[in-house]
Amino acid sequence: MGGGDGRCGPMSDGGRALCDTLFPAVDVLLKAVGDTPIMRTKKWAVERTRTIQGLVDFIKKFLKLMASEQLFIYVNQSFAPSPDQEVGTLYECFGSDGKLVLHYCKTQAWG
Amino acid sequence: MTDDKDVLRDVWFGRIPTCFTLYQDEITEREADPYYLLLPRVSYLTLVTDKVKKHFQKVMKQEEVSEIWFEYEGTPLKWHYPIGLLFDLHASNTALPWSITVHFKKVVELLFFLKHFHCNLFLVSRVRERLLRSANFPEKDLLHCHSKDVIEAHFMACIKEADALKHKSQVINEMQKKDHKQLWMGLQNDKFEQFWAINRKLMEYPPEDNGFRYIPFRIYQATTERPFIQKLFRPIASGGQLHTLGDLLKDVCPSAITPEDGEQKTQVMIHGIEPMLETPIQWLSEHMSYPDNFLHISIIPRPTD
Numbered sequence: 001m002g003g004g005d006g007r008c009g010p011m012s013d014g015g016r017a018l019c020d021t022l023f024p025a026v027d028v029l030l031k032a033v034g035d036t037p038i039m040r041t042k043k044w045a046v047e048r049t050r051t052i053q054g055l056v057d058f059i060k061k062f063l064k065l066m067a068s069e070q071l072f073i074y075v076n077q078s079f080a081p082s083p084d085q086e087v088g089t090l091y092e093c094f095g096s097d098g099k100l101v102l103h104y105c106k107t108q109a110w111g
Numbered sequence: 112m113t114d115d116k117d118v119l120r121d122v123w124f125g126r127i128p129t130c131f132t133l134y135q136d137e138i139t140e141r142e143a144d145p146y147y148l149l150l151p152r153v154s155y156l157t158l159v160t161d162k163v164k165k166h167f168q169k170v171m172k173q174e175e176v177s178e179i180w181f182e183y184e185g186t187p188l189k190w191h192y193p194i195g196l197l198f199d200l201h202a203s204n205t206a207l208p209w210s211i212t213v214h215f216k217k218v219v220e221l222l223f224f225l226k227h228f229h230c231n232l233f234l235v236s237r238v239r240e241r242l243l244r245s246a247n248f249p250e251k252d253l254l255h256c257h258s259k260d261v262i263e264a265h266f267m268a269c270i271k272e273a274d275a276l277k278h279k280s281q282v283i284n285e286m287q288k289k290d291h292k293q294l295w296m297g298l299q300n301d302k303f304e305q306f307w308a309i310n311r312k313l314m315e316y317p318p319e320d321n322g323f324r325y326i327p328f329r330i331y332q333a334t335t336e337r338p339f340i341q342k343l344f345r346p347i348a349s350g351g352q353l354h355t356l357g358d359l360l361k362d363v364c365p366s367a368i369t370p371e372d373g374e375q376k377t378q379v380m381i382h383g384i385e386p387m388l389e390t391p392i393q394w395l396s397e398h399m400s401y402p403d404n405f406l407h408i409s410i411i412p413r414p415t416d
Binding site for chain 1: 254264265271272325337341343
């Protein structure tokens with residue numbers, strides 16, 4: 001099975017499947033919004049299959065926030081992706097200059 | 112154009128006859144009759160099942176009621192996927208009504224069993240373990256939905272994501288907050304005209320272009336590990352020709368249309384029908400998207416009868 005589903009496939013599938021196996025992680029740049037604490041390390045290599053929820057849990061741990069505290073993630077400063085969205089898909093659709101820029105905030109920023 | 116507007120209505124008013132049954136292990140004071148409902152294909156389970164909740168709450172103790180969730184033949188149904196998509200993906204070629212199992216109950220106390228069944232400790236723990244597995248909210252598969260606000264937030268986020276692809280978010284950002292609210296109210300109250308008064312703006316494009324920048328689509332297959340395929344895809348080729356549904360599938364999911372051993376083993380389904388692969392994807396996006404402005408496409412096994 002091929003066609004860009006992340007598994008090995010022949011080059012005739014437009015190279016997408018091969019791309020997925022050669023580059024399993026994507027570069028994510030995390031930007032703080034408002035007075036949310038800034039992460040010391042902003043650029044991360046994140047596995048394509050990691051979900052937004054997984055990323056939120058990671059950021060919370062890194063910033064030593066409580067699990068009960070809310071954290072909102074935004075793409076293109078315009079929409080909040082679903083917690084089960086995969087980072088790889090967001091990168092494919094909204095990445096630029098080889099990275100996906102995500103804004104994070106403790107309060108709702110762009111509704 | 113009159114015909115095309117009819118498609119918009121047909122999509123909006125699509126219904127799936129459904130039978131809701133309470134999960135059999137949920138011990139209740141009295142038997143609960145199944146509850147029958149016509150579900151709107153374009154809406155979300157947690158938005159349209161208040162009556163189902165009320166019906167089953169009647170046979171349960173208030174303190175036992177917990178967050179409702181739905182399941183079909185063992186598969187938890189994601190409330191944040193549109194109902195029509197869930198049906199096409201999981202139950203498309205089965206007999207109607209669609210039989211959905213309702214889960215509602217907090218895990219029964221260990222004490223209850225000790226008191227009422229006089230089981231030995233080993234048996235009690237086995238039963239409790241089974242109850243925990245069956246009655247617990249499936250955290251790995253489902254998002255929580257504690258209020259209608261959660262559904263609204265999810266719905267609006269999808270619309271915004273779709274417009275980011277179609278118009279670099281220009282159209283959605285130019286709208287006022289009350290326009291956004293009208294989209295949600297139209298969906299919530301099943302008001303076609305109210306919804307489309309605003310949504311038609313999201314279906315427009317500059318006269319110099321022949322379509323959207325990229326098409327918002329998601330392709331689902333029940334058989335794969337991935338939740339869905341979503342990639343950038345232009346509706347117009349560099350030479351100006353309109354890309355078709357077949358072109359999209361060839362590019363992002365060729366296995367969906369490649370015959371195996373000379374046979375077409377899969378169906379490509381949107382809103383319960385198989386559109387012709389020659390259909391321009393721009394037209395499909397304008398006329399057969401869900402209210403969230405996405406084309407949700409199911410690839411399912413072709414029935415072998």
